[in-house]
Amino acid sequence: MNKKILVTGATGFIGSSLVRKLAATPDEVSILVRKSSDLTSLSDVLDKVRLVYGDITDRASLDSALKDIDLVYHSAGLTYMGDKKNELLYKINVEGTRNILDASLAAGVKRVVHVSSITAVGIAFDKKPLSESSEWNFHAISLEYARTKHLSEIAVAEAVKKGLDCVIVNPAFVFGAGDINFNAGRIIKDIYNRRLPFYPLGGVCVVDVEIVADTIMTAMKIGKTGERYIIGGENVSYKQLADTISRITGSPKVHFPLPFWMARILRSMLDLYKKKNRISKLFNLSMFRVASEFLYYDSAKASRELNMRFESHEHSIRNAYEWYRVRNLL
Secondary structure, three states, X not given: OOOEEEEEOOOOHHHHHHHHHHHOOOOEEEEEEOOOOOOHHHOOOHHHOEEEEOOOOOHHHHHXXXXXXXXXXXXXXXXXXXXXXXXXXXXXXXXXHHHHHHHHHHHOOOEEEEEOOHHHOOOOOOOOOEOXXXXXXXXXXXXXXXXXXXXXXXXXXXXXXXXXXXXXXXXXXXXXXXXXXXXXXXXXXXXXOOOOOEEOOOEEEEEEHHHHHHHHHXXXXXXXXXXXXXXXXXXXXHHHHHHHHHHHHOOOOOOEEOOHHHHHHHHHXXXXXXXXHHOOOOOOHHHHHHHOOEEOEOOHHHHHHHOOOOOOHHHHHHHHHHHHXXXXXX
């Protein structure tokens, strides 16, 4: 029996990859979009999906969007590393998630997969990879994005208590084909264009977007209600990541390690520099603060319970780079 599916955040990097895979199934796929949404990332599958106009921050629009829907993939959210959009982060990531959960309960949706973030898991301060059962400790560094993702998972737990069948997935640092807005891909672009002369001292868990989309779909099928699953891969330092990008793109190596205390001084000096746009947009202090820590995770649970496959970080970087190169996006 074919299912009726609704995807939020369908125009985003993970969302568009997910929609492309769902569109290849016999299920009936609807995507929640705003009138102002840029549909470029879905141009090749728009004829296979139904557009439903609405907004996760507008509860009334969700009630009509969810009519007769069986399954919801909630991947909408605002990713912003800084402190200038705190109200908007809360409105979209927390209130928007509550709206989707409440509307799904009211509409009798059979199951929801909530796409969260590894920032809702925590920081590996001792470099020992965290698991789904780790206690959230991101409050140790002030990042509203991480706080809102943590709060959205608390909202999921509340909805599950009310009877909603919901599973959480926590994708790591996602690279791959289709990252038109240069989310993780920004680091590839900036090393390629020699705009990143230094690397932060932390590390990150890298995963390919294809693996993320496949695992999200498996979570919908066989994930356990109320459980969370980290979708990650290799844990690598930013030095390793930069070296891999340099090797794959043929760009010069990034040689200079930059501790956070020095980054603060450099940033204040750069703010006085007229040609500061020559330096990577990644060099904002909130982002650099996070990148000075170790976001290392253990994805064993997803491999065990969701058959998640593993690829090297090199594989994901190569996929992303080749996709950019063929389209002249670098």
